[in-house]
Amino acid sequence: MRRKLILTLTTVRGSRQYSLHRVLGYLMLMFLLVSALSFFVSNWLLMKTHDNLxxxxxxxxxxNEQYEMLLGTQQLYISELGELGATLSSxxxxxxxxxxxxxxxxxxxxxxxxxxxxxxxDSAAxxxxxxxxLARLAxxxxxxxxxxxxNGVPIQAEQVNDSYGMRFHPVLKTRKMHNGTDFKADTGTPVYATADGVVEYAGYRKGSGFGNLIILQHNFGFKTYYAHLHKVQVKSGSFVYKGQQIGLSGNTGRSTGAHLHYExxxxxxxxNPEPFVQWGLDNFDSLFSRVEEVPWESLNAMYPLNQVGLQ
Structure with missing residues (x-):
C-alpha cells in the first residue's frame, strides 16, 4: 500500500482533504498556464518593442536626413548671404x-x-x-x-618786326601802307597754314616785291599771304589743312632780312592780322567784335552755324 500525504483544510463550512499529488497537479497546471501566458505576453511585448525600435x-x-538637408540648406543660405554681401559691396x-x-x-x-x-x-537746359x-553743337x-x-600764328617767330598799318618802308624809303605782319625768323623756319584751304598761288611773284609767295583761299572769302619764302612746299591747286607745313621762311623779294610777311x-x-593771330577757342567771340570790316551777322543763316548762333 502506497503512502499518501493528506492535507486537510478546515473552514467554517467544513473540512476538505486533498492528497498531495492532486495539489502538485494543480500547481503544475497553473505553472504551465502562467508560463504559456508569460510566453505569449513576452512575445507580444518583444514584437511590440521590435516594431517600436x-x-x-x-x-x-x-x-538624420532632415538634419543633413537642413545643414545643407543652412550652408547654402550662408553661401547665398556671402554672395549677397559681396554683391552689395560691389x-x-x-x-x-x-x-x-x-x-x-x-x-x-x-x-x-x-x-x-x-x-x-544763358542756358535754359x-x-x-x-x-x-548744346555744348557739342557749340x-x-x-x-x-x-x-x-x-587764326593762330603761321610761324614760330622770335618777334614781330612790323605790324599792320602805315610805316616807313625800309627799302623804298617812303611812308607806305603795310598790309600785313612781319615775323622775324631765321631762314628755313617752317611756315604753317592758318586754316583749311586751297592753294591759289605758289611760286615766285615777279614785280610784287613778295619774292617766293603762297596764297591760300579759305572759306567765307578769306585769303592768307605768306611772302619772302626761302622755299615753297605746296603746289597751286592743292588742298591744305590747318597746321600743315607749306614752306620755309626766307629773304626773297624786297626784303632787308629773313622774316615772314603774313597777310x-x-x-x-x-x-589787320593781329585779331586773327590772337583768335582761338578761349576768346572765340572776340574776333566778331574786333574785326568790323566783315559782315559776321550773315554767318548765322549758314549751316551748321544756324544751330548755335554767333554771339
Whole structure:
C-alpha cells in the first residue's frame, strides 16, 4: 500500500482533504498556464518593442536626413548671404565710382561750357544730356569756324618786326601802307597754314616785291599771304589743312632780312592780322567784335552755324 500525504483544510463550512499529488497537479497546471501566458505576453511585448525600435530607427534615419538637408540648406543660405554681401559691396563701390564719375563729368561739362562761353544763366537746359548736346553743337560750330577762318600764328617767330598799318618802308624809303605782319625768323623756319584751304598761288611773284609767295583761299572769302619764302612746299591747286607745313621762311623779294610777311584778306581787302593771330577757342567771340570790316551777322543763316548762333 502506497503512502499518501493528506492535507486537510478546515473552514467554517467544513473540512476538505486533498492528497498531495492532486495539489502538485494543480500547481503544475497553473505553472504551465502562467508560463504559456508569460510566453505569449513576452512575445507580444518583444514584437511590440521590435516594431517600436523599427519605427524609432526609421524616425532616426528620417531625422538624420532632415538634419543633413537642413545643414545643407543652412550652408547654402550662408553661401547665398556671402554672395549677397559681396554683391552689395560691389554695388556700393560701383555707386561710389558712378558718383565720382558723375562729379568728374559734371566738372568737365562745366569746364567745357566755360571754355565755349556757355554760361549757366544763358542756358535754359538743366538736363545734363541737353547741356552736353548744346555744348557739342557749340564746339562743332567753333571748330568749324576755327578751321575755316585764319587764326593762330603761321610761324614760330622770335618777334614781330612790323605790324599792320602805315610805316616807313625800309627799302623804298617812303611812308607806305603795310598790309600785313612781319615775323622775324631765321631762314628755313617752317611756315604753317592758318586754316583749311586751297592753294591759289605758289611760286615766285615777279614785280610784287613778295619774292617766293603762297596764297591760300579759305572759306567765307578769306585769303592768307605768306611772302619772302626761302622755299615753297605746296603746289597751286592743292588742298591744305590747318597746321600743315607749306614752306620755309626766307629773304626773297624786297626784303632787308629773313622774316615772314603774313597777310589776311577778305574779298581782296587787307585786314589787320593781329585779331586773327590772337583768335582761338578761349576768346572765340572776340574776333566778331574786333574785326568790323566783315559782315559776321550773315554767318548765322549758314549751316551748321544756324544751330548755335554767333554771339
Amino acid at each position: 523599427t519605427d524609432l530607427e526609421r524616425d532616426h534615419q528620417s531625422l 554695388l556700393s563701390e560701383e555707386r561710389e565710382q558712378l558718383a565720382l564719375e558723375n562729379h568728374q563729368f559734371s566738372t568737365a561739362l562745366d569746364d567745357l561750357e566755360s571754355m565755349l562761353g556757355l554760361l549757366a544763366e 538743366d538736363n545734363a544730356e541737353q547741356r552736353l548736346e 564746339a562743332r560750330q567753333r571748330l568749324f569756324l576755327l578751321h575755316s577762318i585764319p 589776311v584778306r577778305h574779298l581782296y581787302r587787307p585786314l
